[in-house]
Every structure is written in structure tokens, then in C-alpha cells.
Amino acid sequence: MIENLPLRILVADDHAILREGIVAVVERQQDMCVVAEASDGAAAVRMFAEQRPDIVLMDLQMPQLDGITAIEHIRAEASNATVLVLTTYADKVQAARALRAGAAGYVLKSCIRKDLVGAIRSVRAGRPVISPEIRVPDVDAGRGRLTAREIDILELVAAGQQNKCIAWQLSLSPETVKGHLKQIFAKLGVEDRTQAAIVATRKGFIGLRRQL
Incomplete structure (x- = not known):
């Protein structure tokens, strides 16, 4: 990110009220701004190509294209794209699929008010994040x-x-x-x-x- 320029963010979620809430949290930060909103996966891919945001906040269950497929399209367009999944699904299988598709993190929507800003800053800095509720393989x-x-x-x-x-x-x-x-x-x-x-x-x- 160029110094003194705000972090440019694309928000993709088909639920208008939730999307508005995410936008409100982001816009309260002096160093962040929402440059585009998408209500389906296909629109998210198209808006990414048009806007080239620094971060994409991606829901998983959306019409046209689901979030994981949209991530795959975005990462095919730009291999260095940073996508943070915001979802209601505390599912390790979904999390694994999203990470394999190229997501930099997997965060539950229940954390939006408390942890979203920190998660955005982490993935932008190259530090992956995942909600504690998500179970990972026992190694x-x-x-x-x-x-x-x-x-x-x-x-x-x-x-x-x-x-x-x-x-x-x-x-x-x-x-x-x-x-x-x-x-x-x-x-x-x-x-x-x-x-x-x-x-x-x-x-x-x-x-x-x-x-x-």
C-alpha cells in the first residue's frame, strides 16, 4: 500500500443489511475505504477487475457464483490478490476449500464488530487469520x-x-x-x-x- 493512501476494499455479500454493516465498520477507519460493493459472486469478480482493490471481503453463499469459485476467478486474474472470507459457516471443510482457492483468511461474521478490522490488517500484512471456532486438522x-x-x-x-x-x-x-x-x-x-x-x-x- 502506498503511504498515506487508504486501504481500498471490495465488499461482496448478497445480504444487503449485512453488507451495509460491514461497509460501516470499514468506513469508520481513517486508513480504509470501500471502493465497491457486490451482491453476487459474478459481480465481485467483475468489480475486482475494474477496481483492483487491496482487499476483497468475500461471503461464501452468493448467487451467480459462490464465494469459493469467485476467489478462484479473482486469483486467476491476479495471483497476489488478497481475499478474506467472511461467513456464517464454522466448517473446516469449507475453510479448507476457501484456503485452497487462495483465501488469505477465514473469519466468521459473528466477529465483524469486534475483530474485522484486525483481520483486515493482518491479511494485508501477509499474516493469515482464521476464526478460533474453525477446527483445523489435528497434527x-x-x-x-x-x-x-x-x-x-x-x-x-x-x-x-x-x-x-x-x-x-x-x-x-x-x-x-x-x-x-x-x-x-x-x-x-x-x-x-x-x-x-x-x-x-x-x-x-x-x-x-x-x-x-
């Missing part, structure tokens, strides 16, 4: 198999660092970092960096500071 059996180096890498992944930066900070090659990440994904039973950071944080492997 306690793998705890002892995580090496000190893997934990170091996970800490930096959770802080939003990319492979080149991680390699530089740990005096490793980018290929070595990639190799470690493959091992980490296998040990934690996850498929990508976001899921790895969420699982590792929830299970206490790393000490990510979250806004939630």
Missing part, C-alpha cells in the same frame, strides 16, 4: 518431527515473507527453502503456505502475533 503427532530450521522457516512464512527473503535471512538458498517447505507441508498435512501458517500457529508450533 499433534507431527510436532516432534518439525526441526528447528523448519520452525524458523514457518515463523517467517507466517510473517508474510517470501522464499527469497527467507533464504537471505537464514543464509540458505531459495531452493533449500523450497525443499524445507515441501517437508513442512507433508508433516503438517497441508497443501500451501497459508494452511501451514494457520495450522502451525493454532497448534502452537510457532508464535504468530494475530490481531484476532
